[in-house]
Amino acid sequence: MSHPKPRPFTIDQLHAYLVEIFPQVWKSGDLRIEGLAPMAATVRLVHNPRHLRYGGTVAGPAMFALCDVALYVAILGEVGRVAHAVTTSVSINFLLKPAPADLIGKARLIKLGKRLAVGEVELYSDGTSDMVAHAVGTYSIPARGDDAPS
Amino acid sequence: MSHPKPRPFTIDQLHAYLVEIFPQVWKSGDLRIEGLAPMAATVRLVHNPRHLRYGGTVAGPAMFALCDVALYVAILGEVGRVAHAVTTSVSINFLLKPAPADLIGKARLIKLGKRLAVGEVELYSDGTSDMVAHAVGTYSIPARGDDAPS
Amino acid sequence: MSHPKPRPFTIDQLHAYLVEIFPQVWKSGDLRIEGLAPMAATVRLVHNPRHLRYGGTVAGPAMFALCDVALYVAILGEVGRVAHAVTTSVSINFLLKPAPADLIGKARLIKLGKRLAVGEVELYSDGTSDMVAHAVGTYSIPARGDDAPS
Amino acid sequence: MSHPKPRPFTIDQLHAYLVEIFPQVWKSGDLRIEGLAPMAATVRLVHNPRHLRYGGTVAGPAMFALCDVALYVAILGEVGRVAHAVTTSVSINFLLKPAPADLIGKARLIKLGKRLAVGEVELYSDGTSDMVAHAVGTYSIPARGDDAPS
Numbered sequence: 181m182s183h184p185k186p187r188p189f190t191i192d193q194l195h196a197y198l199v200e201i202f203p204q205v206w207k208s209g210d211l212r213i214e215g216l217a218p219m220a221a222t223v224r225l226v227h228n229p230r231h232l233r234y235g236g237t238v239a240g241p242a243m244f245a246l247c248d249v250a251l252y253v254a255i256l257g258e259v260g261r262v263a264h265a266v267t268t269s270v271s272i273n274f275l276l277k278p279a280p281a282d283l284i285g286k287a288r289l290i291k292l293g294k295r296l297a298v299g300e301v302e303l304y305s306d307g308t309s310d311m312v313a314h315a316v317g318t319y320s321i322p323a324r325g326d327d328a329p330s
Numbered sequence: 331m332s333h334p335k336p337r338p339f340t341i342d343q344l345h346a347y348l349v350e351i352f353p354q355v356w357k358s359g360d361l362r363i364e365g366l367a368p369m370a371a372t373v374r375l376v377h378n379p380r381h382l383r384y385g386g387t388v389a390g391p392a393m394f395a396l397c398d399v400a401l402y403v404a405i406l407g408e409v410g411r412v413a414h415a416v417t418t419s420v421s422i423n424f425l426l427k428p429a430p431a432d433l434i435g436k437a438r439l440i441k442l443g444k445r446l447a448v449g450e451v452e453l454y455s456d457g458t459s460d461m462v463a464h465a466v467g468t469y470s471i472p473a474r475g476d477d478a479p480s
Numbered sequence: 481m482s483h484p485k486p487r488p489f490t491i492d493q494l495h496a497y498l499v500e501i502f503p504q505v506w507k508s509g510d511l512r513i514e515g516l517a518p519m520a521a522t523v524r525l526v527h528n529p530r531h532l533r534y535g536g537t538v539a540g541p542a543m544f545a546l547c548d549v550a551l552y553v554a555i556l557g558e559v560g561r562v563a564h565a566v567t568t569s570v571s572i573n574f575l576l577k578p579a580p581a582d583l584i585g586k587a588r589l590i591k592l593g594k595r596l597a598v599g600e601v602e603l604y605s606d607g608t609s610d611m612v613a614h615a616v617g618t619y620s621i622p623a624r625g626d627d628a629p630s
Numbered sequence: 631m632s633h634p635k636p637r638p639f640t641i642d643q644l645h646a647y648l649v650e651i652f653p654q655v656w657k658s659g660d661l662r663i664e665g666l667a668p669m670a671a672t673v674r675l676v677h678n679p680r681h682l683r684y685g686g687t688v689a690g691p692a693m694f695a696l697c698d699v700a701l702y703v704a705i706l707g708e709v710g711r712v713a714h715a716v717t718t719s720v721s722i723n724f725l726l727k728p729a730p731a732d733l734i735g736k737a738r739l740i741k742l743g744k745r746l747a748v749g750e751v752e753l754y755s756d757g758t759s760d761m762v763a764h765a766v767g768t769y770s771i772p773a774r775g776d777d778a779p780s
Contacts, residue, residue, distance in 0.1 A: 495745070504679075505689075506678055522652050523640055529654075539655075540716075540717045541691055541694055541695035541722070542700055544691055544694045544698075544720070545691035545694075548690050548691055548694075549652045566690075566724065566727070567724055568723065568724055569721070569722060569724065570690070570694070570720075570721070570722050571719070571721040571722075571724045572716055572718065572719060572720050572721075573718070573719045574719065575714070579694055598763075
């Protein structure tokens, strides 16, 4: 896969777009795009006691949300302003109880068709090398240009 | 499956236990146990604009969280005070974009072993008969008595 | 769900169609359609030592194949001659080691759109009430009429 | 992850062990171990018309079986003679219709605990670089030494 065409977003541009279309998720600053590359993105979920569950570990839904967001960022990083891309399925395995720390989600697209994307995400606790969760998700992508907010 | 033994919780008792062990999730009143039966539970997620995503539909992570919670409630409703039960995997299919309304999660356990539970959840938008999401989850259950908060 | 329209197949007609389009799978007689109902189908995999694995239990791939086939039968039972319908994803949980006996797959469609179907399958060992496996699958359905063998 | 300890099998030794414990699967020669590395294995499914489905493409169950086998080989390559290791779940996404050719399954373990392994598999059509399927599986591993055939 060659990518001679210009990338649709820099990290800052994509972050600004996400704050615009998902203010309830991106305005708080809990999520940060740490990397954007062809077919890949890295997103950090800043630690917040609100994400914890019984036993002091990060709750499953917070980990799911980070996987979902990391794949969405990877897709937008390839395709551009497709706010309406929606998750159609996710399979997630929780591997280790993460420490109460930042989580890093590393997403990689394994298929990017015109209307469908499939990707996987590895989740790490910041500063450790053991994967805490692994997810595979599929996204439905609307026809391009359909839904760019003007 | 016969259940001659007394059920570990009434709905009110289980709700009180959940508020005690997961105050950050259950204290707000957004979640309500609507039914508890052998191997099954129904949980309502009260509509809140915070759960929406771009396009006015309920966000995937909010739907995932309800599935996860409904299975957890079904397990506790069978097994009792096992706060440390943890999700080990979830596969979720998003079927329809739900309206901005309450969501109803109907969980049913399909296997309940000593250390492992498997269940499925059907998600509905309140007042409609079309399923908006379907999930299958597995839980690891600690040895009973291990983790009841004293 | 009302079904005033005539059903596309009787069990015998659907079996004949499957032998025609998938002779390598259906001609041996190992698979039998036991029931066909709106949005549902029951398929039997006749016991064959070839399906066993180490330890005398039915191999995972044989169980997967039955889940896949049962969903396919349920879809064709609704939609008619869409031989090109293809599985796009399956999540399967293996719950118990089945005895070396016939397996019964009970498929139920939970969504049937124009181009996509989602269904679940419960697998039982013949004569027992404990589920041995549970699967959720998604299928892509070609535009109708596209692929009926003439 | 350091692996100073001797590897339990060479490729030939592992192949011989698989023929011994799963003759119905490994004796035909359709499956070949092409690579064995720490936490990883590559297995080839030799093309056979029997694996095809309507439309001339490889059937889903044949692809599932290769994913399952490749993970099993990766686990045995790490752990040794644990014939009784059993698949507990698999989520598979079918990405492209493969050509009627050999399939290559590249398995990588992402967690290897004492009793549980989790891994992913990428499936390719021989000679092409596009992934045709992607699976994530979990295995239950018996206590070591329990089940080595004497």
